[in-house]
Amino acid sequence: MPGKLLWKLDPEGIDRLARRLPAGSVLVSATNGKTTTTAMAAGILAPTARLAHNASGANLVSGIASTLLEARDAELGLFEVDEGALPEVARRLHPKALLLANLFRDQLDRYGELELVAARWRETVASLPESVLVVNGDDPQVGDLGRDRPHSVVFGIDDPAHARPSLQHAADSKYCLRCGTPYEYAAAYVGHLGDYRCPRCGHARPPLDVAARSIELHGLDGSAFTLSAPPGEARVELRLPGLYNVYNALAAASLAIALGLSPADAAAGLARFSAAFGRFERIDIGDRRLLMLLVKNPAGANEVIRTLVDGGAPATAVIALNDEIADGRDVSWIWDVDFEPLVPGLERLVATGSRASELALRFAYGGLDRSRIEVEPSLERALDRGLELTPAGAELTVLPTYTAMLGLRRIVAGRGHVANYWEGKP
Numbered sequence: 001m002p003g004k005l006l007w008k009l010d011p012e013g014i015d016r017l018a019r020r021l022p023a024g025s026v027l028v029s030a031t032n033g034k035t036t037t038t039a040m041a042a043g044i045l046a047p048t049a050r051l052a053h054n055a056s057g058a059n060l061v062s063g064i065a066s067t068l069l070e071a072r073d074a075e076l077g078l079f080e081v082d083e084g085a086l087p088e089v090a091r092r093l094h095p096k097a098l099l100l101a102n103l104f105r106d107q108l109d110r111y112g113e114l115e116l117v118a119a120r121w122r123e124t125v126a127s128l129p130e131s132v133l134v135v136n137g138d139d140p141q142v143g144d145l146g147r148d149r150p151h152s153v154v155f156g157i158d159d160p161a162h163a164r165p166s167l168q169h170a171a172d173s174k175y176c177l178r179c180g181t182p183y184e185y186a187a188a189y190v191g192h193l194g195d196y197r198c199p200r201c202g203h204a205r206p207p208l209d210v211a212a213r214s215i216e217l218h219g220l221d222g223s224a225f226t227l228s229a230p231p232g233e234a235r236v237e238l239r240l241p242g243l244y245n246v247y248n249a250l251a252a253a254s255l256a257i258a259l260g261l262s263p264a265d266a267a268a269g270l271a272r273f274s275a276a277f278g279r280f281e282r283i284d285i286g287d288r289r290l291l292m293l294l295v296k297n298p299a300g301a302n303e304v305i306r307t308l309v310d311g312g313a314p315a316t317a318v319i320a321l322n323d324e325i326a327d328g329r330d331v332s333w334i335w336d337v338d339f340e341p342l343v344p345g346l347e348r349l350v351a352t353g354s355r356a357s358e359l360a361l362r363f364a365y366g367g368l369d370r371s372r373i374e375v376e377p378s379l380e381r382a383l384d385r386g387l388e389l390t391p392a393g394a395e396l397t398v399l400p401t402y403t404a405m406l407g408l409r410r411i412v413a414g415r416g417h418v419a420n421y422w423e424g425k426p
Contacts, residue, residue, distance in 0.1 A: 003058075003065030014061065017068035018077060018093045023049055025077035025093045026255065029086045029121075030101035031114070032300045033248040034059070036240075036279050037101055038080040040252035044261065044269030049076040060085050061092070083117055087124045097132040097258055098125070101251045103141045104191055104299040105172050105333070114141065114172055121145065132258050136251065137206045138193040140173045140183065147206055155210040155254040156195075159225075162215050162243055163187035163194065168302060168338065178203045190244050191299035210254040212236075212246050219311030220291075227253050227263045234263035236270050240280055242307035244300070249273075282395075283412055288387055289395040290412065294405050295319075296327065298336035304399065305341055313345035314397040318386040320353040320379060320404035327401045331355050334362045343368045348389050350374045352382030353404045379407045 006013050018025055028038045035057050042053045052071035054063050059082045067079065081089045083103070090098065100121060103114045118141040125133060125145050137143035137154040146152035167174060167188050174182055176198035188194040197204035212225040223238045225246050238249055253266035275281045283290040293308075295301035308314065323329050343366055351360040356377045364370050376382040383398070390396040400408055 001066075002069050003062035003067075006065045006069065007062050014065045014068065015092045017065070021052065021074060021077045023076040024096035025079060026097045026099070026259070027079050027081050027086070027090060027093065027095045028099045028101070028251075028255070029081045029083050030251075031083055031104040031117075031297065032102055033244060033251070034080045034083075034101065036245065036275070037099070037248045037251045038078060040249055040270060040273050041099075041255050042078055043273045044252060044256045044266050045076065045078060045259070047269075048261070050074050052077045052079075054079055061088055064089060064093075083121075087120050090124050090128060095128065095131050097134065097255065098128060099134040099251060099255045100125075100142050100145060101136050101247070102139050102193065103173070104297055118142075125149075134251070134255050134258050136193065136247070137208055138189065138195070138247075140177055140192070140196060140203075140205075143206050144177055153209045153254055153258045154206050155250050156205065156208045156212075157187075157189050157193075157215070157243075157246065157250070158195075158208060158211040158213050158228075159215045160187045160195075162217070163189055167192065172299070176201060176203050190247060190303055193247070210250065210257060212250045215243070215246055217241065217243065217307075217310065220307070221311075225250070227267060229254075229257050229263050231257065232263050234267035236267045238270060239274055241311060242280075242303055244303040244307075245280070285387065285412065285415075287392045288390050290398055291395050292398045292400065292405065292408065294402065295337075295399045296401050298333050301337040301399075305338060308397065309341045313342055314395075315345060315347045316350075316386060316389045316396060317342065317346060317348075318350045318352060318382050318396065318398045319359055320382070320398070320400035320408065321351070321355040321359040322353045322401050322404045322407075323355050324403040326403050331358055334359060337362075339363060339366045346372065348372055348374065350376055350382045350386050350389075352376050352379055353401065356382075379404060380411050383408060383411060 052067050052074035054067040059080045064079050105114050133146050133152040135142050135146040138156040146154050171192040173192045179201045181198050181200040183196040184199050186195040195205050210229045214226040216224040220241050225236050227234045227236050249270050256266045279294050281292045293304045295304055323331050356375050360373050360375045386396045
């Protein structure tokens with residue numbers, strides 16, 4: 001609310017507040033993982049400067065304005081930015097560095113196809129010639145933003161042992177940006193992210209300045225990789241699982257290196273990091289534990305499912321599908337999610353949220369016997385049912401969309417099991 005008032009009453013006030021930061025501002029945007037990536041970057045950068053950081057995830061102009069109002073003694077601004085709000089925020093803050101991590105289809109009713117977002121991002125990057133640009137070279141749309149640009153750092157994964165044999169059907173940027181020919185992939189890692197090349201015109205992944213190599217995935221227990229950069233190498237140990245979190249950590253480390261920190265500094269900060277709220281968050285509830293993993297678009301959901309299956313697919317799951325504005329009104333994306341790998345081990349699905357019936361239908365078509373599906377639109381009753389089905393000492397897996405995740409956290413917090421991060425403070 002403070003940021004909304006400031007933005008309406010004095011639109012230029014945001015610009016003036018940002019100019020007070022002695023070390024300037026850094027912006028982080030992506031379709032998937034920007035909250036986790038920004039939180040990781042905060043963990044790395046916090047020992048070097050007092051941060052103005054929108055840790056609550058309020059990533060529109062108003063949320064960033066509220067953060068600036070509150071952090072009067074901050075030295076460096078570190079802001080997660082909604083992909084649609086990025087042009088406006090960048091115009092006002094004139095960041096010293098800009099991290100762009102990925103572009104996947106997400107909330108088509110808000111953003112349109114990702115090519116529209118990519119076009120706006122290209123205009124934004126062109127308007128910031130002095131900013132250090134950090135981009136994911138494994139994403140064709142994003143990696144191309146740093147091509148032939150000074151002050152750019154390109155990062156990506158270089159470990160074919162963890163590549164998929166082919167692109168997933170829900171991959172987005174499959175066609176050459178220059179000539180429209182389908183890319184050929186030497187390695188496909190997450191969605192359309194990987195080592196790509198156009199067989200017709202030669203457009204390809206740019207050379208990597210910072211890379212993740214020798215990756216180890218330890219199921220749900222964590223992951224590790226070697227961070228390789230011009231200043232040297234460091235081994236990174238993460239308490240978060242999955243290849244998508246390797247990407248998040250690599251992005252945060254690349255930003256830190258672009259700002260002058262060493263790979264060892266980045267590794268130390270990442271080793272201290274635990275999950276951002278709702279993103280692989282474990283919460284003890286009596287003699288049971290809740291494992292909450294946010295899902296909000298096909299690419300992100302597919303990676304969560306991939307990680308769950310690699311770590312041992314759950315027997316009981318509560319999956320919550322809402323269609324609020326922050327989730328996207330159009331929920332047709334669930335038909336592009338590969339839920340099928342969960343089905344063989346799933347004894348009971350509790351479908352919940354405002355669009356619980358559509359979710360139940362998706363699983364029925366995915367092969368889950370209808371006798372194993374329960375539809376309970378109430379988040380609170382669905383959570384209680386899931387806990388009832390979970391044996392003492394075991395873990396209940398919950399996969400919510402964004403507003404459902406916030407609702408579930410409020411329910412759990414109201415029962416005294418977890419700090420409430422709605423305002424970004426325990």
